[in-house]
Amino acid sequence: MRKAVLSLVAVAAIAVPAFAGKGYNSAVKIGDKAPEISGLPAVYKGETTSVSLKDIKENVVVVVFLANHCPAVGMYEDRLIEFTKDYEGKNVRVLGISVSQQEGDKLPGIKDYMKDKGSNYIYAYDESQAVGKAYGASNTPHFFVLDKERNIRYIGAMDNSPKEEKVTKHYLRDAVDAVLAGKTPEVEETRPYGCGISYAK
Amino acid sequence: MMDFTRRKLAATAALAIVVFSVVAVRAEDASNGGVKLERLKWAGLQQRLANPNVKYTIVDAWSTTCGPCKENFPHVVEMNRKYAPKGLAVISLSLDDPTDKAAVNEAERFLKAHHAAFSNVLLDEEFGEGFDKLNINAIPAVFIFGPDGKEVKRFTMDDPKNQFTYKDVETFVAQLLASK
Known part of the structure; x- marks a missing residue:
């Protein structure tokens, strides 16, 4: 009898869908070590630079997958700039990453976009799309909050409505505040909202 | 006499314009097969999906x-x-904001331009809710x-690591219909 129960458990374990956690992310789950980000070309304050996760000193890193062409990214741009400003000097680093292969989403496009919008975060380009795949990034924008040990503590949307006036829940801010305070975020995973990311076959 | 001829000409021209525009409108109707975008709540869509008259939707x-x-919309068409003709019902499901008139008009224009002569549904729920209802993060997405x-x-x-192409969909549909 005990054996039968055990094999049932085994079947249940196999039947769990490939999607981790609540089922919104196919590659990583809460508590996982954040996949490496290494030597990506990036733009910060109008200058071309290079970014690696291991070189970031801040206690919290917010990784957000972006694409200049995406209307949802445009809808969130002001909120992202405001977030970056509000958390400047609070041990939080915001790192945008584009893995899009559309021409305007590559580094020169990123430079123009940031100048045009007044973007204040670091914005990197992952030509290989490897970082996007490793994080299971399916949307733009798609947010990941990493703690001091670079474990993933929050995955998902910035808030609960693409329309700023309808926002009632500030998932990203709440998660970052919790992690900064050494607490577990109340909401650790939400469904990302925005354009789908197309990966090369 | 001159005056009469002129009037007649004018009347004929006016009639011609009316007739021509009626024909033109009809031609447009025919070319887009009366394509329309229909608002449905999630529950209404569910009812539509249960269709005993077809093999699959x-x-x-x-x-x-x-x-x-x-x-990729031409693949759907x-x-x-x-x-x-082999028993497949096609539904396009727009997840545009149903309160955004410009977006809805654009959706309708797009469907007509592509001669989408099948059920075209606009999900009439809170903007963004369709993703939760369908349990997807992003579109395009196809369901059978x-x-x-x-x-x-x-x-x-x-x-x-496992994104679909419309070729995958078509292969699957062809096999599915052939097996039933």
Whole structure:
């Protein structure tokens, strides 16, 4: 009898869908070590630079997958700039990453976009799309909050409505505040909202 | 006399314009097969999916802000042409904001331009809720339902390592219809 129960458990374990956690992310789950980000070309304050996760000193890193062409990214741009400003000097680093292969989403496009919008975060380009795949990034924008040990503590949307006036829940801010305070975020995973990311076959 | 001829000419011209425009409107109607965009709540859509008169129903979730959806829409039109006679019902499901008039008008224009001569539904729920209802992160996404309205198969972009192409969908549909 005990054996039968055990094999049932085994079947249940196999039947769990490939999607981790609540089922919104196919590659990583809460508590996982954040996949490496290494030597990506990036733009910060109008200058071309290079970014690696291991070189970031801040206690919290917010990784957000972006694409200049995406209307949802445009809808969130002001909120992202405001977030970056509000958390400047609070041990939080915001790192945008584009893995899009559309021409305007590559580094020169990123430079123009940031100048045009007044973007204040670091914005990197992952030509290989490897970082996007490793994080299971399916949307733009798609947010990941990493703690001091670079474990993933929050995955998902910035808030609960693409329309700023309808926002009632500030998932990203709440998660970052919790992690900064050494607490577990109340909401650790939400469904990302925005354009789908197309990966090369 | 001159005056009469002129009037007659004017009347004839006016009539010609009226007739011509009626014909033109009819021609446009015929060319887009009376394509329309119908608002349905989630519950209404579920009822539509249970269709005992067909073998399967395919749903293509799209929106006017989704480039890849629009690029691939001709595949949906093509599947309707090829497989509707073999028992496939096609539904396009717009996840555009139903309160955004410009987006809804654009969706309608797009469907007409592509001669989408099948059911075209605009999900009439809170903007963004369609993703939760369908349990998807992103579009395009394609779903296949049996005549009982139960989902048989889904194709999504949600897993970067396992994204679908419309060729995958068509291969699956062809096999499915051939086996039943």
